[in-house]
Every structure is written in structure tokens, then in C-alpha cells.
Amino acid sequence: xxxxxxxxxxxxxxxxxxxxxxxxxxxxxxxxxxxxxxxxxxxxxxxxxxxxxxxxxxxxxxxxxxxxxxxxxxxxxxxxxxxxxxxxxxxxxxxxxxxxxxxxxxxxxxxxxxxxxxxxxxxxxxxxxxxxxxxxxxxxxxxxxxxxxxxxxxxxxxxxxxxxxxxxxxxxxxxxxxxxxxxxxxxxxxxxxxxxxxxxxxxxxxxxxxxxxxxxxxxxxxxxxxxxxxxxxxxxxxxxxxxxxxxxxxxxxxxxxxxxxxxxxxxxxxxxxxxxxxxxxxxxxxxxxxxxxxxxxxxxxxxxxxxxxxxxxxxxxxxxxxxxxxxxxxxxxxxxxxxxxxxxxxxxxxxxxxxxxxxxxxxxxxxxxxxxxxxxxxxxxxxxxxxxxxx
Amino acid sequence: xxxxxxxxxxxxxxxxxxxxxxxxxxxxxxxxxxxxxxxxxxxxxxxxxxxxxxxxxxxxxxxxxxxxxxxxxxxxxxxxxxxxxxxxxxxxxxxxxxxxxxxxxxxxxxxxxxxxxxxxxxxxxxxxxxxxxxxxxxxxxxxxxxxxxxxxxxxxxxxxxxxxxxxxxxxxxxxxxxxxxxxxxxxxxxxxxxxxxxxxxxxxxxxxxxxxxxxxxxxxxxxxxxxxxxxxxxxxxxxxxxxxxxxxxxxxxxxxxxxxxxxxxxxxxxxxxxxxxxxxxxxxxxxxxxxxxxxxxxxxxxxxxxxxxxxxxxxxxxxxxxxxxxxxxxx
Numbered sequence: 001x002x003x004x005x006x007x008x009x010x011x012x013x014x015x016x017x018x019x020x021x022x023x024x025x026x027x028x029x030x031x032x033x034x035x036x037x038x039x040x041x042x043x044x045x046x047x048x049x050x051x052x053x054x055x056x057x058x059x060x061x062x063x064x065x066x067x068x069x070x071x072x073x074x075x076x077x078x079x080x081x082x083x084x085x086x087x088x089x090x091x092x093x094x095x096x097x098x099x100x101x102x103x104x105x106x107x108x109x110x111x112x113x114x115x116x117x118x119x120x121x122x123x124x125x126x127x128x129x130x131x132x133x134x135x136x137x138x139x140x141x142x143x144x145x146x147x148x149x150x151x152x153x154x155x156x157x158x159x160x161x162x163x164x165x166x167x168x169x170x171x172x173x174x175x176x177x178x179x180x181x182x183x184x185x186x187x188x189x190x191x192x193x194x195x196x197x198x199x200x201x202x203x204x205x206x207x208x209x210x211x212x213x214x215x216x217x218x219x220x221x222x223x224x225x226x227x228x229x230x231x232x233x234x235x236x237x238x239x240x241x242x243x244x245x246x247x248x249x250x251x252x253x254x255x256x257x258x259x260x261x262x263x264x265x266x267x268x269x270x271x272x273x274x275x276x277x278x279x280x281x282x283x284x285x286x287x288x289x290x291x292x293x294x295x296x297x298x299x300x301x302x303x304x305x306x307x308x309x310x311x312x313x314x315x316x317x318x319x320x321x322x323x324x325x326x327x328x329x330x331x332x333x334x335x336x337x338x339x340x341x342x343x344x345x346x347x348x349x350x351x352x353x354x355x356x357x358x359x360x361x362x363x364x365x366x367x368x369x370x371x372x373x374x375x376x377x378x379x380x381x382x383x384x385x386x387x388x389x390x391x
Numbered sequence: 392x393x394x395x396x397x398x399x400x401x402x403x404x405x406x407x408x409x410x411x412x413x414x415x416x417x418x419x420x421x422x423x424x425x426x427x428x429x430x431x432x433x434x435x436x437x438x439x440x441x442x443x444x445x446x447x448x449x450x451x452x453x454x455x456x457x458x459x460x461x462x463x464x465x466x467x468x469x470x471x472x473x474x475x476x477x478x479x480x481x482x483x484x485x486x487x488x489x490x491x492x493x494x495x496x497x498x499x500x501x502x503x504x505x506x507x508x509x510x511x512x513x514x515x516x517x518x519x520x521x522x523x524x525x526x527x528x529x530x531x532x533x534x535x536x537x538x539x540x541x542x543x544x545x546x547x548x549x550x551x552x553x554x555x556x557x558x559x560x561x562x563x564x565x566x567x568x569x570x571x572x573x574x575x576x577x578x579x580x581x582x583x584x585x586x587x588x589x590x591x592x593x594x595x596x597x598x599x600x601x602x603x604x605x606x607x608x609x610x611x612x613x614x615x616x617x618x619x620x621x622x623x624x625x626x627x628x629x630x631x632x633x634x635x636x637x638x639x640x641x642x643x644x645x646x647x648x649x650x651x652x653x654x655x656x657x658x659x660x661x662x663x664x665x666x667x668x669x670x671x672x673x674x675x676x677x678x679x680x681x682x683x684x685x686x687x688x689x690x691x692x693x694x695x696x697x698x699x700x701x702x703x704x705x706x707x708x709x710x711x712x713x714x715x716x717x718x719x720x721x722x
Contacts, residue, residue, distance in 0.1 A: 121687060124429070
């Protein structure tokens, strides 16, 4: 009998469902994936190196372009890390606004995930319904910051400008429509579908131990039944004062990941509601003239403010020497920034721990021995953002 | 004799033209209906309500560069789209769009031929279509195409079987393979009522046979890019598309003939031809509706479903049909 050889299939970097420019080298026996080797780096822009040549303020827009589906979360992680280095207090209004907006961002990010996951397993319509709701969220972001995808709204010491007029109404409108649409348009069409169930249940299981060993975080880890959420374990921005639950799964399959993310959207909405109710007035930027830009009105009228403005814009500020790490829970898991400062106006070294990069490592473990169709569902449920993986 | 030839030629042109016209507008209808189901308007730039969109698409495909991959086996690569298209067009010949009627004082039938083995003819010709797909996948020398071709051959073979068995129930009741006789046998009760299970099995198998969602594995976009026609461009690509949509029409026509009473009217008396088209388009709409709602099966689940669910069900249908006919006095 003739010798049989496995087929090598190069999936990506241009492939409709590798979520960007992920390249997978698959060794296939028929349709079964025997070996899977991810190849990354197609979106490498050297952001960490760029960070060493930019002042602390100038780096914020670059964080938008990492996890571009959750740019506010990235803004937040970076700003909080620098704030930790500087040891400055953020005013309460900014704190609540940050929580509110990042939770909305989490919903927006999960909506994209849900839509593309639907596309991956062939349910086309769901994508458009998800986009409809995401549009409402993007409108809110646009009203706040002027941009929709790379929002760049948080600043070191607070937020860029005060929340816009009509913000509360916009958010309340969203809160009013979202739960019902989630139930009718997502769950009844998608989750209750028999084919969706057989495509997701028992697929891509990863054990609790493996998940922890690989360093997974976010919904992926929680779907395995590990109730680990930085918002609870190391609360920041006052998350300890909000009432919400950590969604966890049991088996750790694709369906559990779906359920965890759906529950997270509901919990995020709960947090948004609480944040909106308690949103205090007052300053939105810390009162630290060496770090935070003064208000435009002051720049026009006060000599001192003009000088501070000039200094911050032209050469930035100089934090104390030292190193600092801070992490937050983004929609994808633990995003941590590590900054080494030598006392100059630019970081000596800036490094971050992107959740997608670490999560991607579990792909081979989940997909080997499965069919191509399963692999697609697994990538979909992994929700990698290549901007973040390649940096 | 000459009169016969002229009538046949005219009929050929009219039916072919009508089917092609319907087909092009079914592509538009599909995009429009999908659009409305997905809260977006669908094509609306070319002409009013996008009515000229199919024509624009056709022109565009004509003018595109025709690319043949370097490593493809060229002859097969070129023949494959034709092999998919020809059987699709051939099956139309026996689809009875309407009964005998009088046009310009002559008695004319609204179908090309009433072959006494009509149904058998359809099955044998339509299963040739799979060769086009398999060969296209094979000749492209692309791994995605190859996988698509393999998937479709496996899928077509498994579903053709259940499809054939599902129809046996109808044959028992109509006692004929001729499409016209089958319609005439449904004068009283449409076969969808006594043959409901057969109908369900047939329509599922037909959707699978057409490679449409949720059985669109051979071209499963998120998995195999475009499956068997990944490497095709220009008119060759268009020929696959033509074949696919003509097949939709023929399959809908067959469903109408076998189960929905063909041209027989339902309460509202309309010309038989109109009734046939209404039913046919209703079946097409159903298929589009399914596409907007359902996700895709996985390859092994598809095979399991075909062999372990549909096939036994269709055999049971054959076993119970005579019993049913005995009880309700058909025999």
C-alpha cells in the first residue's frame, strides 16, 4: 500500500476567520488537525520600543492600537500604571466615569466577539444584530471623545474632558434596550439553536489545571471554573464598591466561554447602572499642574497655566525613578503594564502583558485532534486580537 | 414535423430565458431578503431598489480577468464549471411549469418534455453535477479547494440516497415517474399532507444537495475560504454561481411538483402557471430564510445526520406509506 502523508495547510494570515493576521500551520489527516503551529508577528509594530521614545502622555494613543476592540481598557491600564508610578489621586468623578466607560467597552468588545463567533460557525444574521447594539455604544464613545474605535479618552490623572451633555440619557437608553435585545435577538436565535449547541458543547475543552498552568486569563479561564477576575481579586478604580458577580463555567468548552461572556455582558450592564447612579460631580482631572494639562480657559487667562501647558506638551513630566506594574481586567483577560522609569520624561523600558498573546498559547492544546470546523469555533471562542498579540 | 421543431425551439428559448431571468433575480431577492432579515437594506445603488444589480454583477464578472492557477490541470479546470452548469440546465427540461394550454391557437405545454421516467431522469442528471464540483476542487491544485471538493462528494452521495428514498413515497402514491402524472395525481390532496415526513426529509436533503446553509460545508466560508471554487474567477466562477442558482430553481420546482400539488390552485383561482411560480418562489424564500437563521453543521455531524437520521427516517417512510395508503383507501 502506498505510504500516506499528512497534508500541511497554511491557514492565514489572510483567512476569513483567523481574526486578523494570525497564521496557523496545520498538519491535517483528512479533516483532523494533527498538529497546529501558530505563527505570529504579522502585525508587529514595535510599540514597546516606540514607548521608549515618547513621553508618557504621547504614548496613550498608541495603547488604543493594541487591543483595538477595547481601546478604553488599554488606555485605563496604561494611565493607571503611570498614576501608580507618580502616586497621584484621581478625582472621584473620573474614577466612576472610567469604570462606566470601560464596562461599556467590555460590552462593545463582547458584542464584536459574539458577532464574529456567529460568523465563524456560520450564523450570519447574529453579526448584524450585534453591530446594531455596538453602534449605540460607539455613539456614546463618540460623544465623549470624538472617535469611535481608537477612543483615547483617558489621561494620566483622570479623563481628557468632562462627560458630554446628554451622556446619562444616552447610556440609560442603551441600558433600556439592551437586555431585551440580548434575550430576543441573541439568545433565542443563537443559543437555543440545536446546531449551535452541537457545534460548541464539548468542543475545545481545556482543563482547569492546564488553563492555570498556561497562564490563561479572562473569560477563557473563568469558563474552566476558576473564579479569577482582577476586578475582584485586586480591585482598582473602586470596583470593590460595586455589586457584581464573576461569571464562571463548568466544563471549559466553547459553549461555556460563550455563556461566560454573555453573563459578563449582563454583569457589566449592572455595573454601568450602579456607576451611573452614583456619578459624582466635580473635577474630572487631578489637580496636579505638573502632570495634567490645565483647562483651556486657564491657559488663555493665567500665565502660570500657560507655562505648565507648554511644559507638559513640549517635554512632558518626569516621574520618580523606579519600576511599576499594574494590571486590569480587560474583556480578554489580564492586561498589565510594566514601566521602568529612570527619572527622565520617557520610560526607560515599557512592556506589557497582553491577554490575547498568552491565551493564544492554549490554541494548540485545545484544537489538536479536532476537526477544522472545531478549530474555527475554538479560535472564535478564544477571541484573539492580533494587534495585542504582535504589539 | 417542422411545426413541432419550431414549437420546441420557441419553447426552449422561452423556458431557458425565463429560468435565467428568474435565476438572476433570485440572486437579488436573496440579497434583499437577507438584508431585511439582518436589518440592512441590501443592494440599493444600481437602479431603483437595486433592480439592476444582477445585470451589473453579470457585466462585472464578464469583464474580470480570468485566472488559471499555474499548477492547475488546465483542461479539467476549464471543463469543471461547464460540468456543473450543464446538468443544472438539463434538469429544467422536465420540470412541469404548467399544463397544456392554447397559445395562438396551438396546444402547447409549459414544459419541454413529459418523459415517462421524469423523476429518474432528474435524479440521474442532477447527480452528474457533483462531478463538476469534485473535479473543480481536484484540478485547482489548492488545498482549500481539495477539501471543499472532498466534502461535497461525501455530502452529495450521502444525501442523494435519502433524497431518493424520500421520493419513493410519492412514487407509490402517484404510481408514475412522470412529473405531469405526479401532479395530476395530486388533484384532490397535495402529497405534502399524506407524505409530510417525506416532504421534510426531501427538503432537508435538497438543501444539503444544493450546498446551502446549514449544509454549506463545501464552500464554508469561515473554514475553507470558498471551498471548491476558491481559485475560480471571472466567467468560470459565474458558471458555478449560475449552476447553483439554477439548481435552486429546479429543486424548488421539484418540491412544488412532488409535494405542493404543482400547478393546482389553492382557493384563489389563478392561472396554473402563476400558481406554480408562487409555490416555487415560496420554496426559494424558505431556503433563503433558513440561510439567514441557521449556523453551519460540522463535517462529521453532517455525515452522522445524513446516515443515522435522514436515511433511516426515509426508509421508515417507505415502509409506512403502503400502510397509510391501505388505511385511507388509496389502494
